[in-house]
Amino acid sequence: MSKITRIKGFADYFPPESEAFTFMENAARDVFSRYGYRELRTPVLEKTELFARSIGEETDVVKKEMYTFPDRKDRSLTLRPEATAGVMRSYIESGLATREPYSKLFTFGPMFRYERPQKGRMRQFHQINAECLGLTEPAVDAEVVAMLWQFLSSIRIPNLSLEINTLGCRECRPAYNEALKAYLDSVPEDGWCEDCLRRKSTNPLRVLDCKVPGCKALVDDAPALVDSVCEECSDHFGQVLAHLDAIEIPYTVNKRLVRGLDYYNRTTFEVTSGEIGSQSAVAGGGRYDGLIRDLGGPDQPGIGFACGMERLLLLLPEEEAPRPDAYLAILDEAGMARGFLILQAMRARGVIAEMSPTPKSVKAMMRQANRLRSRFCLLMGPDEIARDVVQVKNLDSGDQNDFSVTSESDLDALADFLR
Structure with a gap:
């Protein structure tokens, strides 16, 4: 009888890797609790509609990467590809917004995306997520970034860099999207990769996030979002940067930085490490002020981030296993x-x-x-x-x-x- 093996892109973690996961989770609990965050546990399985409505039907995640299947009653279910949508669903369904003026929540757990397995990226991967719901102030954005920075520093991730940008809001983004689309249409089609050819018409902002070198070169002269946002968004972003300056967290404004999911607006950020080559991002996030309303909840703002634990595992300093007494x-x-x-x-x-x-x-x-x-x-x-x-x-x-x-x-x- 042949042996049963694990599924490609899924991993078994024994010590010391399993101990490293516990170490990261405990460090997150310690740091996040100092900022007033509480732990939430949500299901790994949700209705497919949740992700189609929150992430965006034209995103690569929804169109190509989700593990989606019908259950025995022919309901479409999906293994969660990210955590924020499930947290929002839980927040709305529990009525938490009516019981407290704002909520600070964090989660751990496995996520699932069908993509080519590679070092630090698996089809079942694990994330640490934090979400602050109900607050709009720029100081809150800076605090979320500071908490992420403190967590990564506490587990001694080396050579960290913070990139930050503003994506504007629902009022100023449409005009930018039209200007960006006009620019993208002016570039000969034979220069784009297959994905960007599709994104140009369905989700032009995502073209800026393409990692193919040829596509990255083609957007060098594209209009920058940070130069096109409304006065209110520009002022918000300026205050976020001022707060980061005040607490001496170094950053670079990256005019090409966008997020791969549709729900983000205004402040967006990414933390990278120079120690793991081209796939250097270890954490990222941003503001998503309309997401809760779009999912049928109250019109509450939100901001959060996610850390890929497999990526962090590549960067953790080697620790000698604890000795029995x-x-x-x-x-x-x-x-x-x-x-x-x-x-x-x-x-x-x-x-x-x-x-x-x-x-x-x-x-x-x-x-x-x-x-x-x-x-x-x-x-x-x-x-x-x-x-x-x-x-x-x-x-x-x-x-x-x-x-x-x-x-x-x-x-x-x-x-x-x-x-």
């Missing part, structure tokens, strides 16, 4: 029951401890303790059991001591020594 070596069958009780007592007191499930020789036990890189080896043979003690050997220094394990206070003292 103790390895308990039982030398005969008679001591197994007593050893098991001591092992559980140590674990209950915060000691990271292991033991062999069967008695072995001293030599074999010491070899296993060293293989696990344990700091101490606890030996219990017939003599130690008779005296109700354990022999504790420091595997770094070679020092040995006997510890009584008769009472609860004895166990406390042993645990304090091992930790």
